[in-house]
Structure formats: structure tokens, C-alpha cells
Amino acid sequence: MPATQLSTDFHKTMKLDNVNTSLQEEIKLECGVDIELCMECGKCSGGCSNAHIFDFTPRKVVQLVKIGDEETLLKMDALSTCVSCHLCVDRCPSQIDIPRIIDYLREKAHKQGIEPTRKNVQLFNKLMLDYVQKNGRVAETHLMVRFNFKTGQYFKDAEMGRKMFFKGKLKPFPSKVKRIEQVRLLFRDVPARREG
Amino acid sequence: MSVAYFPGCSLHGMASEYDRSARLVCRHLGIELKEIEDWSCCGATAAHSLDHLLAVSLSARNLAIAEQMNLNQVTAPCAGCYNRLKTASYEIRNSEAIAAEVEKIIGAPAPVYSEVTNMVQLIIENVGIEAVAEKVRKPLSNMKVACYYGCLLTRPAKVTGFDDPEQPESLDRLMQSLGLETVNWSHKAECCGGGFAASETSIVVDLGGQVLEAARQAGAEAVVVACPMCQTNLDTRQEAIEKVRGVKYSLPIIYFTQLLGLAFGYSVSQLGLNKLLTSPLTLLKAKGLI
Numbered sequence: 001m002p003a004t005q006l007s008t009d010f011h012k013t014m015k016l017d018n019v020n021t022s023l024q025e026e027i028k029l030e031c032g033v034d035i036e037l038c039m040e041c042g043k044c045s046g047g048c049s050n051a052h053i054f055d056f057t058p059r060k061v062v063q064l065v066k067i068g069d070e071e072t073l074l075k076m077d078a079l080s081t082c083v084s085c086h087l088c089v090d091r092c093p094s095q096i097d098i099p100r101i102i103d104y105l106r107e108k109a110h111k112q113g114i115e116p117t118r119k120n121v122q123l124f125n126k127l128m129l130d131y132v133q134k135n136g137r138v139a140e141t142h143l144m145v146r147f148n149f150k151t152g153q154y155f156k157d158a159e160m161g162r163k164m165f166f167k168g169k170l171k172p173f174p175s176k177v178k179r180i181e182q183v184r185l186l187f188r189d190v191p192a193r194r195e196g
Numbered sequence: 197m198s199v200a201y202f203p204g205c206s207l208h209g210m211a212s213e214y215d216r217s218a219r220l221v222c223r224h225l226g227i228e229l230k231e232i233e234d235w236s237c238c239g240a241t242a243a244h245s246l247d248h249l250l251a252v253s254l255s256a257r258n259l260a261i262a263e264q265m266n267l268n269q270v271t272a273p274c275a276g277c278y279n280r281l282k283t284a285s286y287e288i289r290n291s292e293a294i295a296a297e298v299e300k301i302i303g304a305p306a307p308v309y310s311e312v313t314n315m316v317q318l319i320i321e322n323v324g325i326e327a328v329a330e331k332v333r334k335p336l337s338n339m340k341v342a343c344y345y346g347c348l349l350t351r352p353a354k355v356t357g358f359d360d361p362e363q364p365e366s367l368d369r370l371m372q373s374l375g376l377e378t379v380n381w382s383h384k385a386e387c388c389g390g391g392f393a394a395s396e397t398s399i400v401v402d403l404g405g406q407v408l409e410a411a412r413q414a415g416a417e418a419v420v421v422a423c424p425m426c427q428t429n430l431d432t433r434q435e436a437i438e439k440v441r442g443v444k445y446s447l448p449i450i451y452f453t454q455l456l457g458l459a460f461g462y463s464v465s466q467l468g469l470n471k472l473l474t475s476p477l478t479l480l481k482a483k484g485l486i
Contacts, residue, residue: 032291049347049387049403081399084241085347085387090361095354106245124395125242132243132254136236138205147394157394160432164210167471175208183236186253186301193247 020068027065031104037094038062044088044098054078058088058098065101074109078102080118111194120151133187136177141170197322200262200270201229204277204424205237211274211424213468217453218273218315220467224331224460225323229271232262238272238280241391249297255284256298259307268309271318273453275423276390278314279348279356285312286355314349316367316422316452317358325373333461335375339483341450342379342416343367344407346426347387361385367452371420374459381414383407388429397433404429405437408445417479418448420455427451431473448476458485 028034044058051057055077056064064073073079079102088098109116116122124147131138148156164170177183199222207215222229239254259281262270272278288295288306295306313321319328350361359366364385368378388407389400408430411419421427431449438444449472457467464470464486470477480486 050399053399053402081396083347083387083390083392083399083403084244085390086351087347087387089352097352099352103244103248107247110246118396120395121392124391125245128240128242129246129250132237132239136234137208138237138240140205140209144394156397160435163473164432167473169210169212169471171209175205177236178234182257182303183254185303186250186257189301190247190250193249 019066023068023070023073024065027101027104031097031100033097033100035062035065035096035101037096038066039093041093043091043093044096047087047091049083049085049087050078050081053081061098061101062096073105074112074114075117077117079106079109080116080121107194120147123147123150131174133184134180135174136180136183137175139171139174141172142174197226197269198228198230198267199318199322200265200267201231202235202238202258202262202270202272202277202281203231204235204272204274205240206274206276206424206428210428211451213471214273214424214427214451214453217451217457217462217467220462221319221453221456221460224457224462225319225328227318227322230265230267232258232270233265235261238277240276240280244280244283249294249301251280252284252287252294253298253301255281256288256307257302257304259285259310259312260302260304263307263309264304268311269318270310270312271315272312273315273422274425275314275346275348276425278312279351281310282312283355285310314356314358314422316349316370319456320366320370325369328370328456329373332374332459334459334485336455336459336483336485337375338377339418339479339485340377340379340416341371341418341420341455342381342411342414343371343384343420343452344388344411344426344430345385346421346423347385347390349422350385367420367422371452371455374455376420376455379411379414379416381410381416383410386410388426390425390429393425393429393433397436400429400433401436401440404433405441408434408437408447409441409443411447412443412445416447418450418476420450420452422452427472434474446474448472448474448479450476 239251243251299306353361389403392399454467
């Protein structure tokens, strides 16, 4: 979702009028993250690796949680582009775990079937977990090929792939877990959790 | 000493030279690595982005197997795996509710005894810088490197409890003990783009490009890494980065274990130095190191 569509009334909506505290309380309960500790210094956004491409920087994410604007949070592009580098939480004087909030919102958006702004990021993650569920491990070569085919980018990394092949970096036979039933058990309640 | 070893998917795939050099170097330093039997994927970014409990359980299963092997110290050379295992251990220890859920999901006692360390930490804390220096047969002198820690080796600080998240020094000190000169630079602990190499390549080209540019400006001749994701991003995407930025970097991205091995007297092929895409061999020859 382009930032311009969401932020028409940006300054107005970020004001602390009509605050709905339910999301803030939910995040405190579910993630153990208390945004009341935020002192509004902005160091999270100053450190953020991807602030320059985010529609909502970490500081704004915290503010949106505070006013309870869940709709904006679940649709924002930052859910797709956060690299989980944890610079924000380490620079925060109150150690507010913003990456945990982002993951919580990602999971919630997915549960509600909200389309991510960058479908490829979610597709890649799902394909990767498919391999984990099937083999217990990820076969990088297979994952890359499958991802590029699924997204119709047949020749995207062909030149890089050729070089990696000659360096012996591509493995045709994936490494697998023997007691795979143990790993599949870990996935058994995942669909139920996704449906809430 | 025996340590549970978690190689992770990358070290069984594209980063086999990291696996090989890590095993050689640890054996040389008297650390016995015992691979966690039938280990499974840590879940990486994919799991923690889609299901929190699944992410913790995937890592916990591996820690539980290590405990069954009577090994409480666990090491992972991949900074990504290290971070996931360490986070799982942290969550299990700090939340009884999570520990109880995990126990139910994995069908084994929650692994509360595991001590997870990354491999830089393992060597520094269990062998020590001086003991490493004593083992050097071929000092790696006259070469300037940028030690790149990336995000996951030190962050989040409250979970890793390792080094300084802004200006880490452990890897620098380890490399200095081999005779290398390490540069002071701005991007030691910035992000390379992590797991976005395939799905949003532009992010890796952007963030990885900033890392390479900072290393070049600091006068580094190579970048030293302790993570297969950092290595792959900076190495395999270097050509794309050069195209976008219009700068020829030609910076070899070398695993720290490969340099340790080289200083201990192991050969190029034993350490897999010939497997890196941006070849370090010209540089190493020019320095009289191979």
C-alpha cells in the first residue's frame, strides 16, 4: 500500500484524540511489550535500517499502536519490508521490543487474510516453511528455483546460479531429517493458531 | 571440551566452506564439535514472521536433543541460527507460559539448561585470544580487513548478552591475533538485508551496497564475516551492487574460520577459499599468504 494513500490525514490521525487502548493492552498481554515506556525520542527511527523506504517508521508504528489504529498497522508496507535487524530495540532507551510488535502484527494480518503489500516476501517465507515441514530442513537451491518459477522470474538469477554451480555451491540432493514426524508435530496446531 | 554443534541449513548447502573450516579450526583448537543428532531447521525469518510459537518450538526441538545428548553448551556458526536458538532459550527461561506451551508442542522437557553461543564467542571464551595467537604458524600480516558482525551476532543485546551491539570488538581482536590489521568503520553492525536476497533483492542491493561502500571507504581489502547470510548477500549480490553504484568493489567476503585456518597452516582447498564467488586468491597471493 503506497504511503500517500494512508497518510492523507496523517497529522490529524496521529493525534491522541479518541484513543482506543485495546490494541496497546493486547500487545502488552500477548507479547509482553509495554509501549507506555516510550519517551518519544525517535531513536528507533534514527537507527532503523529501512526507515528510508518505510511508509511508517518504528516511531510511527508505536504511535499507531498507542492510538489503536489497527487497520493502518495491518495493511502497512513496513510489515513486508522490516528486516528484523533489531537496531530499533537496541537503540531504544526503554528497550521496547518493536520487532516483536511487527511480528505480532504480521501474524495477525496473516490470520485475518489481509493481503501483504509485497506478496513475494510472504510467498518466500511460506515456501521456506513448506520445506521445513516436508523435509525438516531447507534446501536453498530448490527453494530459490521454486520461488523464481512461482513468481515467473525464470531467468532472474540465472547468471549468479551459473557461477554458483561452477563453485559447487548448488546442492541437487537436499539434506533431510530422519525422524521427520517429530518436526511435523511442531506444525500440527499452526493452522488452528492462524484461524485464531 | 565437547560442544553441541548446530550447522543449520546453509552450512549443509551454499556455505559448506564455512562448515568445513569451522570444524577444522575447532579441532585444531581442541574443541570437539558434536553435531546435534538429526537437527532440524531453526525456522529463520520465515517462522518468526508467520508464527511465534512455531519459531520458538523449531529451535527448542534442537536444544532439547542437545540436552538429551548431555551437552548443555550449544554453538551455531550461522548468526541467523545462533540468534533463533538464543532467542528460543531466552523466551523459555523468561516465560513459564511459553516454556509450558513449548513442552506440549515438542513433547519433551523445555530445554532450560542450554547455553547458546555463537562461534566467535565460543573460541574467545573457551580458548582465548592468547592461545589462538600461540597457534599461528603463518601470520597474516600486511592485510587490512573490515570485520563485519551484521545484525544477529550481537542484537538484541538483552538476548545475546554478547559484545557491544554498536561497536563490537571481539571479531576484530580475534583477527588481530592472526596478524591482520582491522579497520575502524561505520557499518560493523549494520544490516545486509538478511533474508530478502530472493524475495526483495533491491533491499539487499541497497543495504549490502552501503556496507561494501563503507568498507571500501575505510580502506579494507576484504570483509570478514561470521554469518552465511551476510557472506551470500555481500558476495553473490556484489556484481549487482557494483552495477547500481557504478563502483567496482572486488571485495572478497571471507569467513573468519577460513582466515583462522589459513594462519594455522591449512591449505586453500582444505578451507574452501576457492569456493567464494569474489575470489580472495589474488589478494592472498599478492600478500604472500598462499
